[in-house]
Amino acid sequence: MNDIEAIKHLEASGQYRVIERLNAPERYNQGQPSTPRIGIVIDTEATGLDTANDAIIELGFIAFEYDAHTGLIYRILHSYGGFEDPLEPLQDIIIQITGITDAMVKGEELDDDQINLWLQKADLIIAHNSAFDRQMLERRLPLTAEANWGCTFNDINWMDEDIASLKLDYIAYKMGYYFDGHRAVNDAQATLHLLTKPLPCSGTLAMSALLAHAREKSRRFFATGAPFDRKDDLKARGYRWMADFIYSDHGKQKKGVWSKSVAEAEIEAEQQWLTDTIYSGKTPAFIFKDITARERYSVREFTVD
Incomplete structure (x- = not known):
């Protein structure tokens, strides 16, 4: 019995699985x-x-x-x-x-x-x-x-x-x-x-x-100016805290933001969720960056010009 026959014999029993180097x-x-x-x-x-x-x-x-x-x-x-x-x-x-x-x-x-x-x-x-x-x-x-x-x-x-x-x-x-x-x-x-x-x-x-x-194209959202009491909603939605992100809010420099990337097909729904749930229907303060394979996984994905 050669190696191939032996492998087939073992796997045919249903008791073994052989993996190759x-x-x-x-x-x-x-x-x-x-x-x-x-x-x-x-x-x-x-x-x-x-x-x-x-x-x-x-x-x-x-x-x-x-x-x-x-x-x-x-x-x-x-x-x-x-x-x-x-x-x-x-x-x-x-x-x-x-x-x-x-x-x-x-x-x-x-x-x-x-x-x-x-x-x-x-x-x-x-x-x-x-x-x-x-x-x-x-x-x-x-x-x-x-x-x-x-x-x-x-x-x-x-x-x-x-x-x-x-x-x-x-x-x-x-x-x-x-x-x-x-x-x-x-x-x-x-x-x-x-x-x-x-x-x-x-x-x-x-x-x-x-x-x-x-x-696929994707969009990375930055929930700038999000109320503190909405942090659990953001976390549950899959947003991650970026402690070193710096942005301007009404002329004041702030540090730290909740961020998430979504697929192109989910962009509209995500924008609506942010508007309704995080910003309570007010004019949303979030910013975003559109991502392709040229930026994805780069540090540039996490910065906004």
């Missing part, structure tokens, strides 16, 4: 895409979680060819992995989480020329947590600020697919594979691999689902 292919689909595009899946490790102050210590990416119409992924075009010395000792918790040591990063620098070459070619950049990776990268590699971004963490409705945890290794397990973690390029490859899979409940190709969401 990820062995990344050089090509996922044969032929040529009818509407070819270049995508990059990217992952970073950093000295901490503060996107405004912490430093990148590792970057890995996979560049690939995909069809903008079908979402099918074709050739792997390039891969890169590199470290960068933050010029300060790593915290013990960072060493524990990432597996990266001071010795691994000492004297290392990212290859900006190689990275920027592929960033310039990319039609779309994808990360598993783009709200972190994009903001880290925009400080270190400004070209990433000009790109369209997607996010496998947020741009696919995993709850609807009966996947309760959004950790990459858990999603991979639910999608039928596992991978060697800890290196950024390995995480990037694992993220790309899940995009080639049909989603478990809807059957939609994961890349197609991500593209559909990335192409």
Whole structure:
């Protein structure tokens, strides 16, 4: 009995589920895409979680060819992995989480020329947590600020697919594979691999689902001047408190606002809810910013000109 026969035998019993180790292919689909595009899946490790102050210590990416119409992924075009010395000792918790040591990063620098070459070619950049990776990268590699971004963490409705945890290794397990973690390029490859899979409940190709969401416009509302006694209503509605947001209210500078992003189809209903519930039918004081993949997950999403 060979491996394939053994796997079929085990799974046929209904008592076992076999998952595969990820062995990344050089090509996922044969032929040529009818509407070819270049995508990059990217992952970073950093000295901490503060996107405004912490430093990148590792970057890995996979560049690939995909069809903008079908979402099918074709050739792997390039891969890169590199470290960068933050010029300060790593915290013990960072060493524990990432597996990266001071010795691994000492004297290392990212290859900006190689990275920027592929960033310039990319039609779309994808990360598993783009709200972190994009903001880290925009400080270190400004070209990433000009790109369209997607996010496998947020741009696919995993709850609807009966996947309760959004950790990459858990999603991979639910999608039928596992991978060697800890290196950024390995995480990037694992993220790309899940995009080639049909989603478990809807059957939609994961890349197609991500593209559909990335192409949608959204609107971020800032409930400026909201009465304090409406904070529970805002919180229950999904608004989050942005403590550092500064705005002008009748000539006075104020700090802190409740904010939420909604899909284009929900904009009218959200504006009505704010007017009726938060501002009690008075002229609403909220402000907003319209968002596309060019701004989404960037720090620019959370600022108003």
